[in-house]
Amino acid sequence: MNTVDNDPKPPPVGGVLWSLAGDIRMLLTLPAALTMQVAHPAVGAGVDEHSVFRTDPWGRGERSLTSLQLWVYGGEGAAAEGRRLRRLHKTIQGTDAHGRKYHALTPAYYAWVHATGFPVFRHAQQYLGRPFTEAQERQLYAEWLQVGRVLGIHDRDMPQSVEEFWPYYRKVLDNECEATVVVRELLAPDQPVPAPDRGPRWLRLLLRAAWPWLCPRFTRVRRFLSIGLMPPDAREALGLEWTDAQERRLRRFGRVVRAVVPALPERLRFMPLACRARRAARG
Template sequence: MTTRTEPEPLAPGSILWDIAGDVRLLLSLPAAAVLQVAHPAVGAGVDDHSVFRTDPWGRARRSLDSLQLWVYGGDRAIEEGRRLRRLHRAISGTDSHGRAYHALTPAHYAWVHATAYPVFLRAARYVSRPLTPLDERRLYDELLQLGRVLGIDDRDIPQTPEEFWPYFDTMVENELERTVVVDELLDPRRPVPPPPGAGALLRRVWPLLRAPLVRLHVFVTVGLLPPAARERLGVAWTPRQERRLRRLGAVVRTVVRSLPDRLRYLPVARAARSAAR
């Protein structure tokens, strides 16, 4: 009888160690979230069970904290993967087509993870630097390794970039749709409360800041969606918007390069990188 070995956590020197703790990650995660909830089963699970409407800041912070553990947590990453699977055991229901769903259905769970690859590649192209073909392959291998940490079986997700793209195209064409949650995430008029703990001044000016910040958030989210997904979801994107996104990306690259580590990296990543040195 063979025993299943523990997955190997990610380590310093991996591409994910460089990008998953960089503040620019905050620009790419919303596009991945839209791809995820465009799947009817995932969208229904979020619609039915998530607190993203009532506690958007808290929900985002908890997701980000979890993601940082996956990459920088070492042995704690393994336990975080187990915790997430325990958490998702209770998430089930019926989607908008009347079909039963469960969060741990392998195809659904794998799709959520798979969305990271195309979005990371697009974000690198705009706000960081395009990856070389070799680094694209390394990144994919690392995402497979991370998937094992999260409990995703190799048989449930393509094992090479060459296998990934036909899978992705099929998912976009045959599975994705503009769910209720997609509509909400891409609505520039949606109500967003001030961050918890905001000072009196920020609370006072938040009604003025909210609209332009949400519009910028939606603009970047749409821009970082793969074009085929934008088309499938009926989201317009013009050449003028493309030029604006490229200009914004150039500004982001310039600014982030000049930041000290304490501002460039998120706290968990900064601590892990410092300890690794």
């Protein structure tokens, strides 16, 4: 039996995720999704104890972003990336802050990490793009389920329709999620972050020199986008304040993003892997 022939396929070319996942605006949504993921005590404990997000945040971010792009644009390599991630998570286990044992591949925990992407994409689209129609929202959810299959998530572990998703999502928010240690750390406006170590040498040197000035501004912007692009019910579950003034500022920011990004050429609007896949699909 040919493994590749029987692997779950990535979402379709030309689908909702085909245009969404590789767009540079998606970068702005990642902090909100990550914060919601680590709000689950088991996930937060796994990241707290096993991740390098404190010592190598830029490398971790780059690897995570590459992985996400492969799920959508990786073709036959998508399922291979899903298998790699499951192998990577096999050894991640321990005890959470409430004394409960966890394993990263426990279906409920692994599914929650994946599930957070849908409400964040949906909410952020209201600011950064055009709000989804009902048909687009349903298609997005169906494609996100397909990505879940690529990652090895069984259908029995994820709600199979939008109607089933929202009760599940709110139940996890109400009964499981909390402002974990990692949530508080990610949202701290004064949390030190190492200077970026990616890119050309001249850029790294420049950023290193300017980082004492840039870092506190970076962490404040990260906090603003993390909370602002997080669905309101998730904010409420975590006890995060969001004022009317902040909402107005986010809407102004969104208007600028919506005006600028669509006007960019494809090579600047889409991330490299997505850009190459889109060109290849056009032949």
